Amino acid sequence: MTAPTLAQVLPTADVIHDRETLDAAIARMADVIAPDYANDAQAPLFVTIMHGGMPFAAQLAFALGERGLDLEFDYLHATRYRGNTSGSGLAWLHRPATPMRGRRVLLADDILDEGHTLLAVKRWCEDQGAADVRVAVLAVKLHDRRVDGIEADYVGVEVPDRYVFGYGMDYREQGRNLPAIYALKD
Numbered sequence: 001m002t003a004p005t006l007a008q009v010l011p012t013a014d015v016i017h018d019r020e021t022l023d024a025a026i027a028r029m030a031d032v033i034a035p036d037y038a039n040d041a042q043a044p045l046f047v048t049i050m051h052g053g054m055p056f057a058a059q060l061a062f063a064l065g066e067r068g069l070d071l072e073f074d075y076l077h078a079t080r081y082r083g084n085t086s087g088s089g090l091a092w093l094h095r096p097a098t099p100m101r102g103r104r105v106l107l108a109d110d111i112l113d114e115g116h117t118l119l120a121v122k123r124w125c126e127d128q129g130a131a132d133v134r135v136a137v138l139a140v141k142l143h144d145r146r147v148d149g150i151e152a153d154y155v156g157v158e159v160p161d162r163y164v165f166g167y168g169m170d171y172r173e174q175g176r177n178l179p180a181i182y183a184l185k186d
Ligand SMILES: O=P(O)(O)OC[C@H]1O[C@H](OP(=O)(O)OP(=O)(O)O)[C@H](O)[C@@H]1O
Pocket: 049, 050, 051, 052, 053, 078, 079, 080, 081, 082, 083, 087, 109, 110, 111, 112, 113, 114, 115, 116, 117, 118, 170
């Protein structure tokens, strides 16, 4: 049986956070993050985790720029959902090219769910010699299945323990550019 399309699930999905709420949450994050890096001699290496982290990372980067914080950009792509609604083994599709030794790294992703992705990515950055690795996520999912050893340093919003999409997050590789966070009907 083929899975329903985005157009079929959207009418019964719930809006969890609208655009205005997310705009405000990202602005609040930038208010907290900018002072944490303000006195550094070198700009933090701002690493976007593709694909889901892209819209959030872009918006956060502008908000940080507005607050006077310069960023050096890089990106990586690690995926364990691959268009499905449950995760499996993590696949690295692209690793950042910028040397990390001695750098402060700020990872930007859409969601911290079970934490496997960000734990592996953070460990990899530390193994590269990063001086400090922090995690900024738009959303944290509320449940007790998080793996040990990972938490977000900066969080925009909380989402319920349901499959969510929009604002970077996909429903079967669709819906990433919806300007709100939705949850599939239970
Ligand atoms: O905390 P976890 O349970 O590990 O899940 C979180 C990860 O899952 C999503 O990525 P996904 O694997 O869907 O790749 P994508 O960003 O390319 O969609 C999301 O962007 C996070 O990186």
